[in-house]
Amino acid sequence: MARSRPTVSDLQALKGKRQLSKLRVFSLDEAEAAERAGIDMISVTYELIFDPRFRDAAPTCFAIPGDEQAKMGATTDEILRMAVKLRAASADAMYCSASLQTIRRLRDEHIPVCGHVGLIPAHATWTGGFKAVGKTAESAAFVWKQVKDLEAAGAFAAEIEVVPAEVASAISRRTPLIMISMGAGAGCDAQYLFSEDVLGTNRGRYPRHAKRYRDLATEFDRIQNERIAAFSEYAADIQSGAYPEPRHMVEADAGELRKFEAFLDAEG
Structure with a gap:
């Protein structure tokens, strides 16, 4: 009921x-x-x-x-x-x-x-x-x-x-x-x-x-330590070049990219 x-x-x-x-x-x-x-x-x-x-x-x-x-x-x-x-x-x-x-x-x-x-x-x-x-x-x-x-x-x-x-x-x-x-x-x-x-x-x-x-305080401390560790790894990856990887980026068509570069060159 x-x-x-x-x-x-x-x-x-x-x-x-x-x-x-x-x-x-x-x-x-x-x-x-x-x-x-x-x-x-x-x-x-x-x-x-x-x-x-x-x-x-x-x-x-x-x-x-x-x-x-x-x-x-x-x-x-x-x-x-x-x-x-x-x-x-x-x-x-x-x-x-x-x-x-x-x-x-x-x-x-x-x-x-x-x-x-x-x-x-x-x-x-x-x-x-x-x-x-x-x-x-x-x-x-x-x-x-x-x-x-x-x-x-x-x-x-x-x-x-x-x-x-x-x-x-x-x-x-x-x-x-x-x-x-x-x-x-x-x-x-x-x-x-x-x-x-x-x-x-x-x-x-x-x-x-x-x-x-x-004892959620201990659990929250564990989660906070995991946050810190994840953020630290992220910052280190940026410095080392490990992030971003190719899979994290969008690629332009090669021909379209050449056209854009030519446009930029013409712009001076």
């Missing part, structure tokens, strides 16, 4: 029934791979969602663009304007880590919003930097308040990042939001990783919650 693209309502109906999968993808090839692999949700760049080929590559993945504008200091009106354009370009929802006021504004315009709680990279200075949030009763209560605030603002989902699994599970059971775990354990409603971590193309630090399924 062919898979159809889920709606927000479809995803909400799955809460507590099965774990959803989510990937951050960066290219059409990765979007197509996610589609063919049966990934439920994908986080995408603005560039990707606006590419007219995107839905041919991933027709049934629930697509959530990130908050690229918010990270650049966009106002609520600017974020709303972009969200409308993203929805028109086939986005299914909008990730937003901006203010609750902004999330309410988006929800008022019927734009589904996925918020963020726990370790929010853009706001990490308020929670002590890039480390777990919710390890004490007080900070776990802070995460719970973040969730309740998102509920009140009208979000339908929230990424919950680097929160103790027991805390995340307890929260997920008590909220209607679809809780998307990034290093917050299996007690949430979905699991979220970046394609670069899954594929092994991340050349920096791997997050603790990441799992590498392939």
